[in-house]
Amino acid sequence: MTAKAHPRTWSRPPLIQRTWLRWSLYGGALIYLALATASVEVNWLRVWEGLDRGLRFVQGFLVPDFTSRWGDILQGMEESLTMTVTATVVGVLISVPIGIGAARNIAPLPIYAVCRAIVALSRSFQEIIVAILFVAMFGFGPFAGFLTLSFATIGFLAKLLAEDIEDIDESQVEAIRATGAGWWQVVAYGIQPQVMPRLIGLSLYRLDINFRESAVIGIVGAGGIGATLNTAMDRYEYDSAAAILILIILIVMAAEYLSGFVRKWVQ
């Protein structure tokens, strides 16, 4: 009996089979990276001057001043929170039907195409660009911010909801369909229970994103805490700016904690 000789070494087959192609791709990527890094101009003198300003900023952070601009901060926070909550609610309400329509496994092709187009439109513009447009259309203030955040929520939530619907367990849907249920009943019984925890989780996540975005779009005039923060920075009041940033961090942390808790509860 002669035993067949088996090799004693083994290595994983490489991702790219042809050796020359593999090494030229890796080498090319490396060369590009080196050239790209070298092309970034750094003005070290300016960096040195900036360190000084950075230090003042950090010092301001160490002694945050909540009191001298408290009225402005409060008003900004109130605007931001109002705009965040209303925009998230409106955005979620609009994005649920669009998300259902953008799921290929349940929507007919024409509806799918329209809903996907809405999602793509909403996602293709960054919040700041949308905010500039809405500020130009409706003037400074939180209304423009509300519209911006609602618009951005639609693209985000509808897309992720649609993808979640496309990933559901089809057998549960088939079972509901087999009972003679109508299309909406299939959605309510076969699909909704499967996607609800994720929809709730995503909505809370979006609430948190919208709050952070509200601080950014305020800088281009869409009201809220961002406007207050911008004013504080413009006046070199780093202590007040620090107070605002600390409050933003606290609220985002609270939202994070809350959403973790709620997600566990609805699972």
Place this chain on the structure above:
Amino acid sequence: MLRLNDLSKVYATGDRALTDVSLTVEPGQVVGLIGPSGAGKSTLIRCINRLVEPTSGQVFLGDMEITGLGRGALRQARRRIGMIFQEYALVERLTVMENVLSGRLGYVGFWRSFFRKFPPEAVENAFRLLDRVGLSDHVNKRADALSGGQRQRVGIARALEQDPDLLLIDEPTASLDPKTSRQIMRLIVEICDERGLPAIINIHDVALAQQFVQRVIGLQAGRIVFDGRPDALTPDVLTQIYGEEDWSATIRKADEDGDEAEDELGNEGDHHGAASVDRERLAGLT
């Protein structure tokens, strides 16, 4: 009564799943559909309620031709056909009661079903069915909190909540242990008997089919190659359906097959549990 007339199905990929299948199932008759994986068993039962659209041929339930129905009428026809699934296909995050009541969806409007306001008769019937399948204590549990056998009982109750004229059963025991499989099969057969319901059961396990059904249909590559009593399943017939294999341990021994054994199905598990397990394994290999 169910009648299939030259039913064929060709999938969009060009695969011929069914070729000219004709058969009649009388009221109260439980038919076991056996055949190798890919023989078209699942396609066949899904063509009956048109979850899969047949390419040609007719399906009659009583006098109604299901294959000719429009969308609305098809939904009404589906209410009369209960379906029980492999892996149960319960809506996992809904309660047992919601799953059973979903059998009633074809009879209530959207908003009533959305707010779970089902008619009192439907709720009463659901409680009665849960009692019948032995799940009275689990009404408010979520479906994913139950064991496999319990889940399949919910699946049975859901199908019966439709008050169907026909049951289509797709691999009801595929993921259950041998004992639970026998309990589920017994429950299905008893219920069909009580209600005079005709049923088609797709089943992989030949021994299980032989033990519980009155008629076996063998499907091979989309065609019926056997139709007869379970005791007519000889090694030759099994070879014709599945291909060459040692069938001696799969087929029920003649001495187990008498009328006496048939009456005492309840004790089957105790009598020769070990033999059952053995057969299960062998059947699983085929």
